[in-house]
Amino acid sequence: MQFDSSTSESLAASFISMKAFSTAGRGSWHAVSDKDWNDWRWQLKNRITTVAQLERLMPKLAPEEREGAILAGESKLAMAITPYFFNLIDIDDEACPVRRQVIPRIEETVTAAWETLDPVGEDTHSPVPGLVHRYPDRVLFLVTDRCAAYCRYCTRSRLVSNASGYDFHPEFDRQIAYIAAHPEIRDVLLSGGDPLLFNDEKLEYLLSRLRAIPHIEFLRIGSRIPVFLPQRITPELCAMLRQFHPLFMSIHVNHPRELTTEVREALGRLADAGIPLGNQSVLLHKVNDDIETMRALVQKLLMCRVKPYYIYQCDLISGSAHLRSTVTRGLEIMDGLRGHTTGYGVPQYVIDAPGGGGKVPINPGYILRKTADKVILRNFEGQVYEYPEGTGLPVEYPVCNSSSSGGKD
Numbered sequence: 001m002q003f004d005s006s007t008s009e010s011l012a013a014s015f016i017s018m019k020a021f022s023t024a025g026r027g028s029w030h031a032v033s034d035k036d037w038n039d040w041r042w043q044l045k046n047r048i049t050t051v052a053q054l055e056r057l058m059p060k061l062a063p064e065e066r067e068g069a070i071l072a073g074e075s076k077l078a079m080a081i082t083p084y085f086f087n088l089i090d091i092d093d094e095a096c097p098v099r100r101q102v103i104p105r106i107e108e109t110v111t112a113a114w115e116t117l118d119p120v121g122e123d124t125h126s127p128v129p130g131l132v133h134r135y136p137d138r139v140l141f142l143v144t145d146r147c148a149a150y151c152r153y154c155t156r157s158r159l160v161s162n163a164s165g166y167d168f169h170p171e172f173d174r175q176i177a178y179i180a181a182h183p184e185i186r187d188v189l190l191s192g193g194d195p196l197l198f199n200d201e202k203l204e205y206l207l208s209r210l211r212a213i214p215h216i217e218f219l220r221i222g223s224r225i226p227v228f229l230p231q232r233i234t235p236e237l238c239a240m241l242r243q244f245h246p247l248f249m250s251i252h253v254n255h256p257r258e259l260t261t262e263v264r265e266a267l268g269r270l271a272d273a274g275i276p277l278g279n280q281s282v283l284l285h286k287v288n289d290d291i292e293t294m295r296a297l298v299q300k301l302l303m304c305r306v307k308p309y310y311i312y313q314c315d316l317i318s319g320s321a322h323l324r325s326t327v328t329r330g331l332e333i334m335d336g337l338r339g340h341t342t343g344y345g346v347p348q349y350v351i352d353a354p355g356g357g358g359k360v361p362i363n364p365g366y367i368l369r370k371t372a373d374k375v376i377l378r379n380f381e382g383q384v385y386e387y388p389e390g391t392g393l394p395v396e397y398p399v400c401n402s403s404s405s406g407g408k409d
């Protein structure tokens, strides 16, 4: 392959700049006091939720975005963006990878024949409202229908933000009673909506009730709040959470630009509280569906003490076609990670099978062929190797072949 050196130099420069940590800054909120800006409740109260706000903040708002923002909420999934996260958007670039994740577009109103509102069949695996028991030993515990900001490709838009009248009212007593009555459940994953939107007291109450169940070995929280609202990750929250170990947290970062100095500090506080951190990314068209961006992302996550856990093929949620990338591209990206960067940085690529099949791991093919006595492999550089199988022992080996066990059973 021929490389133009100026192209490869500019690629190297863009890779380095993607990995640089910087602050989200104050943007249009320069007059706000530090106290307010760093207060998570202020951030929530001042979220961008209306078209009028968007038009004021983004003079170059595209017509597709304006229309999308008008229809959001009326139809499917409300718009909400924290001022902090809004400042990561390049307001001059319609293709900005942060912008595509949170600014609605008119394309959301188009539903392909294979798209649905419950693409991974959660409602059909729900023994009590707000609890999904899909795998034998663990449950997904939905605690709220609200998030700090709304991802436009949300797989749970049917309940989240309540725009479509799903009327989500989890009953913690019923959810907890089910878990207590099923001793095979050893792992509870709190999600929603975003559990970290609860205040410390409410979250502590829930975690204590779960910890009081003897067969619960492992707790985890799925949250995008460290990314949308790092101000929420207070020392008090971390001190509360650390009482419930082993407690893991799965965060959700899609593009390296989301890893700011603010987020790095928030993640540092969680990691210092002994909380192992994993990241779940969704493969999104023109957000992170290229090797350079994904490699920068996983390396930057490791710098924040976060293990890249899953890359999800985007669920077939209604109105997500403009954000969905292909499985072919996902496999190319996995091929560009394994061997090319730190093994800890390589997540598992999965498809959550439509209709409720659960997560299915998707891997590039490293086994070229398998015969009775060998496996033919290729490595990350495309070179071919053979791994012979079999014992190599002679068929008539006297000791192994003897019917007596030689005194040792």
Ligand SMILES: *Cc1c(COP(=O)(O)O)cnc(C)c1O
Binding pocket: 132, 133, 134, 135, 138, 139, 140, 189, 359
């Ligand atoms: C993803 C998921 C889990 C957790 O799966 P892990 O592979 O253990 O992370 C549990 N329940 C449901 C319904 C899920 O979708």
